[in-house]
Amino acid sequence: MxxxxxxxxxxxxxxxxxxxxxxxxxxxxxxxxxxxxxxxxxxxxxxxxxxxxxxxxxxxxxxxxxxxxxxxxxxxxxxxxxxxxxxxxxxxxxxxxxxxxxxxxxxxxxxxxxxxxxxxxxxxxxxxxxxxxxxxxxxxxxxxxxxxxxxxxxxxxxxxxxxxxxxxxxxxxxxxxxxxxxxxxxxxxxxxxxxxxxxxxxxxxxxxxxxxxxxxxxxxxxxxxxxxxxxxxxLGAPPINLLAGSVGEDGRLHLDCGPQVDLPAFPKLQPGRKVTLGVRAEAISIAAPAANQQATIELIEELGPNRLLHMRFGTAKIICVAPREPALRPGETIPIQLDTAALKLFDPETGSACR
Ligand SMILES: Nc1ncnc2c1ncn2[C@@H]1O[C@H](COP(=O)(O)OP(=O)(O)O)[C@@H](O)[C@H]1O
Ligand SMILES: [Mg+2]
Incomplete structure (x- = not known):
């Protein structure tokens, strides 16, 4: 059958x-x-x-x-x-x-x-x-x-x-x-x-x-x-964070909202190429203080086992899922890390994934 x-x-x-x-x-x-x-x-x-x-x-x-x-x-x-x-x-x-x-x-x-x-x-x-x-x-x-x-x-x-x-x-x-x-x-x-x-x-x-x-x-x-x-x-709640940017001569992604982030090894993208970066909330973690990214907490939603941090990242807003510890407060600026391997890249014109 x-x-x-x-x-x-x-x-x-x-x-x-x-x-x-x-x-x-x-x-x-x-x-x-x-x-x-x-x-x-x-x-x-x-x-x-x-x-x-x-x-x-x-x-x-x-x-x-x-x-x-x-x-x-x-x-x-x-x-x-x-x-x-x-x-x-x-x-x-x-x-x-x-x-x-x-x-x-x-x-x-x-x-x-x-x-x-x-x-x-x-x-x-x-x-x-x-x-x-x-x-x-x-x-x-x-x-x-x-x-x-x-x-x-x-x-x-x-x-x-x-x-x-x-x-x-x-x-x-x-x-x-x-x-x-x-x-x-x-x-x-x-x-x-x-x-x-x-x-x-x-x-x-x-x-x-x-x-x-x-x-x-x-x-x-x-x-x-x-x-x-x-x-x-x-798919996914909270929804994936989408940030516009372009690939720099240094091979990093220069986000329109300000910060620069490391790109995964693949796909290979030409400098100057415009892309939309997709970062799921669980691909952002609160990092060691030496981390080179920072975000400012605007709002905290308690979910019980964990919580959602609504943050300002450069001039953009992002959401991250974080454990209950450490204690955090709105207004605090914290070091964050984007899981490079989990980053998704899309063509801003067609919406298709860059692969
Ligand atoms: N009997 C119908 N006559 C005219 N248009 C319809 C009819 N049924 C559905 N549509 C239209 O077809 C499209 C798809 O509808 P539908 O299959 O019910 O969508 P979904 O179940 O995903 O919400 C919609 O634009 C809807 O308005
Ligand atoms: Mg229906």
């Missing part, structure tokens, strides 16, 4: 709004692929094309080796989990989970087996006779998942399923969905605009912008090696 293949799929709504430019994508079998990007970048459109809820303007969709481009959604053997759960309010949890199977003519005994098994997996056995209104948001989310699981589909499709939940519950459900997906090993596509959700959940991360896939790969690699300044800025 293969995963999901999209071949040159595009979508133009009402003949004018291009939501998705021709896109080719392989979604690996059995893993969790996350489509992430800002609102309006075409994530839902792509997911709905996989589901068959939206007809592509061009291209083909293959699920588990079968070309389903012309196949009705109900016959694609996929299950979709939405943000608004779409549970039937007048039906019990059991009936909500059984509904799709009944419609397909599954026997009562088989339905009971599957619903009970899914309920056990999701820890909602005690809720089977309740109506959705008597459930919390997290419980409703589990029922919606249960309804998808009982179908034993070839693929799960999730469209921002956690957006309605508060931050704590979102964190919990993230882990639950991930655990469940790993246990079931069903090819899954998960859409979110939340980079943290995307980073933490994905086996395979697909970053989109303006109807185009801009980068894909394992989340750690996309984070460490962004192909362009957009991906660098989209």
């Amino acid at each position: 293969a995963g999901i293949e999209l071949g040159n799929v595009s979508k133009v709504y009402q003949g004018s709004v291009t939501a998705l430019k021709p896109t080719t994508l392989t979604i690996p079998e059995g893993g969790l692929t996350v489509l992430v990007g800002p609102s309006g970048c075409g994530k839902s459109t792509l997911l709905r094309i996989i589901a068959g809820l939206e007809e592509p303007s061009s291209g083909s969709v293959t699920i588990a080796g079968r070309d389903v481009t012309k196949v009705e959604p109900a016959d694609r053997d996929i299950a979709m989990v939405f943000q608004n759960y779409a549970l039937y309010p007048h039906m019990s949890v059991y009936d909500n989970m059984a509904y799709g199977l009944k419609n397909r003519g599954t026997s009562g005994a088989d339905i009971a087996l599957r619903v009970n098994e899914a309920a056990r997996m999701l820890g909602i056995e005690a809720l089977l006779q309740r109506k959705p209104r008597a459930l919390s948001g997290g419980q409703r989310q589990r029922v919606a998942m249960g309804r998808a699981i009982v179908r034993r589909p070839k693929a799960f499709l999730f469209d921002e399923p956690l957006s309605n939940l508060d931050a704590k519950l979102r964190g919990e459900m993230r882990v639950e969905i991930r655990t469940l997906q790993q246990r079931l090993g069903v090819t899954s596509v998960y859409v979110t605009h939340d980079q943290l959700e995307a980073m933490t959940m994905a086996d395979h991360l697909v970053v989109m912008r303006d109807g185009v896939i801009v980068q894909q790969g394992p989340p750690g690699r996309v984070y460490d090696e962004p192909d362009n300044v957009f991906v660098a800025g989209f």
